[in-house]
Amino acid sequence: MDTPVIMPQLGNEIEEAQIDAWAKAPGDTVTKGEMLLTITTPKLTMELEAPATGILKEILVPADELASVGTTLAIITGG
Amino acid sequence: MPKSIPVDPDYFRQPGKLAFPDIPLHAYNTSFEDERARHGDRVLIDVLRHMMLVREFETMLGSFKAKGSYQDITYAYKGPAHLSLGQEGAAVGAALSLTPEDHIFGSHRSHGEFIAKGLSAIAKLSPQDLTRIMETHQKGNLLRAVEAHIPVSSVTNLAENFLLFGLLAEIFMKANGFNGGMGGSMHAFFTPFGAYPNNAIVGASSGIATGAALRKKLNGSRSIAVALSGDGSTGCGPVFEAMNFASMAQYDTLWTDAQKGGVPVLFCFNNNFYAMGGQTIGETMGWDRLSRIGAGINPHAMHAETVDGSNPLAVADAVARKRELLLSGQGPALLDVECYRIGGHSTTDANVYRTREELASWEKHDAISSYAARLIAAGMMTEAEVEAMKAGVTASIAAVTRAAVDPAAAPVIDIPADPTLIGRLMFSNEEIPVPTSEVKLLAAPETSARIRQDAKKSRSGIGPNGEKLSAMRAITLRDALFEAVLHHMLHDERLIAYGEECREWGGAFGVYRGLSDILPYERLFNSPISEAAIVATAVGHALEGGRSLVELMYGDFIGRAGDEIFNQMAKWHSMSAGILKVPVVLRCSVGSKYGAQHSQDWTALCAHIPGLKVLYPATPYDAKGLMASALSSEDPVVFFESQRLYDSVETFRTDGVPADYYRIAMGEPDIKRDGKDVTVLTIGPSLFPALAAADQLEQNYGLSLEIIDARSLVPFNYDPVIASVRKTGHLLVVTEASERGSFAMTLATNMTRFAFSSLKSPPRVLGSPNWIVPGAEMESTYFPQADDIIQIVTSEMYPEKHTNRRGVRNWNDLDLARQAL
Incomplete structure (x- = not known):
């Protein structure tokens, strides 16, 4: 089963945020709750956790790029 | 919120009980013979003379207030006279253990402390240094007046007259007083002797001295700052804020290298048992002995102790020991110096709050007579010599007084001849050059994600097709502020920035986000939620030669730092007749959406107070240029920022916000x-x-x-x-x-x-x-x-x-x- 990693709504005025860095690479095992990536809004930097346990199948938005709220950033498969 | 300090439930959920270190009371037990060996007879005899000078000086002031005359000199002195009769042992004793580089910050009752510190410095400075100091101050004008009008026998004698005359002329608000007549009785100071501003606001020196000590710690000075205040000041919140600020654990846990360790500030409470007419012990305070409050501040109980202020040698001993602690990075320290005030709070005090019997019971503990008796008993002086010393002191004070009331020696300030004279003292209107020096960094600026992110943004808020760009795609007002701050932080070691959650969080609204990656703790740190201490320490840090950038998160919290902004930050430049500079930038964000206590524009409050420059930019270009000017200003600036505009991009200038450093002159709409x-x-x-x-x-x-x-x-x-x-x-x-x-x-x-x-x-x-x-x-x-x-x-x-x-x-x-x- 695939679980998408979604750019969350970060406060009601934020429309997009930047991916700063991925803590995992495709093919890595991830555990639910583990820090997966850091993102930055105009105001703050925060860590996003893996929403499921499994293998990081694919990163759809690489580091340094912007993504709108609701965008699928990566896919976790299996688990 | 540093991640290196975990909040561990296994530790915090353990049962147990807190233990407090002992707080010594009157533990001084050194023999007089040992003191003779320690200080030498000449110094011990001078202690008596210094106490006599303090008392006679204040007796003179009291006499003017009571009778309009002193000896055969008549003078209508209209200003205040908060005398410290009975407290001379505390003042002279403390000064004995301080060097000229140690700085005292006094109270409204600080003539004695000022004189004692000055006399101590004169005794410790070389004749060459004394001559240079006197020749330099006011381009030698004050010295010329002293030389022309008061007879002298030596450079030391000249310097003592210079000290007493400069102070008295200041108290009489004469043009050649130490502060050009702009300070007066409650605000005299003379920094070359280590006497920094006295303060008419009770307890206000606590935060200022703490900030000064912070600067001393940062610039590697082997000296301390002393916050002098009375027992009544322990009822003032800002005093507790200052003691806590000075006690922050991060100086030990997070600061590194030479900056590790406590702030070298001594909170010295000259406890005369009365807060004007309120009695601290037994009536207005909860503590039974003032030193007890140290136990509430940090695990060392601030090394607090109660000492006998009627014995100058006990005070000198305690101050010397605390000074050593402070210089070894174990500050802050607290001294409760019990020294009964035998005179009134002011000359209008009728002593209705205490009995004649109580006053009489303290007479035998008078610092001067009991100390003189000890010198006589030790065979160091005869009674006749003590009397001769007293006569000499009285003659000195009379000579100084005669000169200070003489307009030829101490001219009055002629405002009608120069109506904006005081106005011109409000601001220096000076700016520092663009800072270019290199500073110690944790990492290269390019390694910061914030800086790399901003580097990719458009400088203009308008895209190639005329569309307005989002805050993620163009430099915002928040980024523009950051750039000006970054330039100054990267190129001016004297500048430090702090406030609530300024470090990892980058300030509540992210203006400093990323700075913590590159700047060490001593340049950027989280402060306690202590608005009064934030501003007061910023002022002290600036008075001591540093530059301060502090923030209050919300402008609505200005009330929490009202005195510090309106009476301290705003006034020390003018009250020093331009001698002191106060390069402080106070950032206040103006809120939105959070209702009545988090959304107010209080610019008018700040603009109303003479002595503050007040800025409120509304665009990224203006914000960057004005912040650069504010950080370059030698005058205090209150810098307002609208939270609603932090995400705004530059839409007025086609080129957007310049990436390079620039300033916009303050005052130009x-x-x-x-x-x-x-x-x-x-x-x-x-x-x-x-x-x-x-x-x-x-x-x-x-x-x-x-x-x-x-x-x-x-x-x-x-x-x-x-x-x-x-x-x-x-x-x-x-x-x-x-x-x-x-x-x-x-x-x-x-x-x-x-x-x-x-x-x-x-x-x-x-x-x-x-x-x-x-x-x-x-x-x-x-x-x-x-x-x-x-x-x-x-x-x-x-x-x-x-x-x-x-x-x-x-x-x-x-x-x-x-x-x-």
Whole structure:
């Protein structure tokens, strides 16, 4: 089963945020709750956790790029 | 919130009990013989003479207040005289253990401390240094007056007269007093002798001394700062804030290298048992001995102890021991120096709050007579020699006094001859050059994600197709502020920044985000929620040669730091007749959406207080340039920032925000839109509803607004506004502050005078109503909106254009005023 990693709504005025860095690479095992990536809004930097346990199948938005709220950033498969 | 310090439940959930270190009471037990060996007889005999000088000086002042004369000298002294009769042992004893480089910050009752510190410094400085200091101060003017009017026998004697005369001339507010007559009795100081400003606000020196000690710690000075205040000051919140600020654990846990360790500040409470007429022990305070409060501040109980202030050698011993602790990084320390005040609080004090018996019971513990008896008993002086010393001291004070009341020696300040003399002392109006030195960093700036992210952003807020860019894609006002701060932080070691959650969080609104990656703790740190201490320490740090950038998170918290902003930050430059500089930038964000206590524009409060420069930019370009000017200013600046605008991008300048460093001169309003029919002068974010109104008025009514963004409230150049009103004949001032007493009212009133002949209608102020800021859902009914501007322009300035009522302000201002609204 695939679980998408979604750019969350970060406060009601934020429309997009930047991916700063991925803590995992495709093919890595991830555990639910583990820090997966850091993102930055105009105001703050925060860590996003893996929403499921499994293998990081694919990163759809690489580091340094912007993504709108609701965008699928990566896919976790299996688990 | 450093991740390196875990909050461990296994530790915090353990049962147990707290233990407190012992706090010694009157533990001094050194024999007089040992003191002779320690200090030498000459110094011990001078201790008596210094105490006598202090007492006779204050006796003279008391005599002027009581009788208008001292000996055969008559003089009408109108100012205050808070005497410390009975406390001479505390003052002279403490000074004995301090070097000229140690700095004291006193209180309203500090003549004695000032004189004692000065005498101590004179005894320790070389004749060459003394001569240089006296020749340099006021270009030698004060020295010339002393030489011409007071007989002397040596350089030391000359320096003592210089000290006493400079102080007395200051107390009499004469032109050649130490502070040019701008300080007076409660605010005298002379920094070359290590006597920093005394303070008429009870306890206010605590935070200032802490900030000064912080600078001493940062610049590697092997010296301490001493906060002198009375027992009554322990009832003042800012004193506790300062003691906590000085005790922050991070100095040990997070600061590194040479900066690791405590702040070298000694909180020295000269405890005379009375807070004016309130009795601290047994009546107004909870503590039974003042030193007990140290136990509440940190695990070392601040190394607190109670010492006998009637014995100068006990005080000197304690101060010397605390000084060593402070220099070894174990500060802060606290001394409770019990020294009964035998005189009144002031010369109008009738002693109705204490008995004659109590006063009599302390007589035998008088510092001077008991110390003289000890010198006689030790065979160091005879009674006749003591009497001769007393006579010599009295003659010295008489000679100094005679000169100080003589206008030839101590000229009065002639304001009618120079009406703006005091005004010119309010600001230095100086700026430092663009800082270019290199500083210690944790990492190269390019490694910061924030800096790399900003580097990819468009400098302009307008995209290639004319579209407005988002805050993630263009430099915002927040980023613009960051860039100015970054340049100064990277190139000026003297500058430090702090406030609540300024480090990892980057400030509550992210302006500093990323700075913690590159700057060490001693340059950028989280402060406690202590607004008074934040501002007071910033002032002390600046007085000591540092530069301070501090923030209050919300401007609504200005009240928490009221004294520190209005009486300390604003006044030390002028009260020192320009000698002291106060390079402090105080950032205050103006909130939105959080209701009555988090959304107020209090610029008018700051603009009202003489001595503060007040800025409120509304665009990224202006924010960066004005922040650079503020950080370069040698004068204190209150820098307002609208939270609503942090994400705004630059839309006025086609080139956007320059990446390079630049400054915008303070005080210059900026025309943001040209027009011919109405001049709209806006403060802060009011610029944007004015622009929206201008669009509609242009399209629907054929009226063009000229919009001028004030940018700066103090200073303010009226010329561009006058020129605009000459063209338009109408002026509307828009502000988000409540109208009553706002700075917009000041602007409108002045413009009525400055441009009366050009005006076709009365200048109009549109501000927020005189009631609380409502919550987010109702804010648009509170802050001025485009419709409110259109309503005023079309009903009051161009009534022929008026159609339907716009906006919600359908009320009668005369009725509201009657209703206190």
